[in-house]
Amino acid sequence: MATYMAKPAEVEKKWWIIDAADKPLGRVSTEAARILRGKHKPIFTPNIDTGDFVIIINADKAKLTGDKLDKKMYYHHSGYPGGLKEMTYRQLMERKPVLAVEKAVKGMLPHNKLGRAQGKKLKVYVGDQHPHAAQKPEVWEF
Numbered sequence: 001m002a003t004y005m006a007k008p009a010e011v012e013k014k015w016w017i018i019d020a021a022d023k024p025l026g027r028v029s030t031e032a033a034r035i036l037r038g039k040h041k042p043i044f045t046p047n048i049d050t051g052d053f054v055i056i057i058n059a060d061k062a063k064l065t066g067d068k069l070d071k072k073m074y075y076h077h078s079g080y081p082g083g084l085k086e087m088t089y090r091q092l093m094e095r096k097p098v099l100a101v102e103k104a105v106k107g108m109l110p111h112n113k114l115g116r117a118q119g120k121k122l123k124v125y126v127g128d129q130h131p132h133a134a135q136k137p138e139v140w141e142f
Contacts, residue, residue, distance in 0.1 A: 006045040011038075013121075014052045015137035019128070021058040024065055025104055031142050032056060033108035036118045049114060053121045055137055056105075060097040060126045064089055074100070098124045 038050030069090040109115040
């Protein structure tokens with residue numbers, strides 16, 4: 001029996017909501033990455049985007065366990081000499097919680113064209129409101 005390979009035209013895309021309130025950031029990120037890649041579907045094909053859209057709400061209420069809030073650092077560079085910027089995850093979660101969640105999820109996706117396409121299907125919001133009601137998203141429980 002031949003292995004089934006999904007075709008891009010055959011893939012049905014659904015919308016899922018993940019509530020990050022009081023859940024560890026890593027658990028939320030792994031579930032979101034799994035849905036974005038399509039690993040929850042029986043038609044998963046590694047080289048085809050078989051994943052669904054993911055809406056993460058309450059990004060500001062996600063938790064980091066242990067001492068990660070104060071010891072884990074977020075780095076970015078301005079591009080100029082001496083332009084390395086750093087901040088702790090406590091500061092990042094206060095200033096830009098959406099960036100912290102997006103960075104965690106996108107780091108778990110493939111680092112190529114396919115991963116960038118899958119990353120565009122991720123929508124992250126600070127509160128519990130989102131503008132995607134027309135897509136009729138379903139709640140993803142884990």
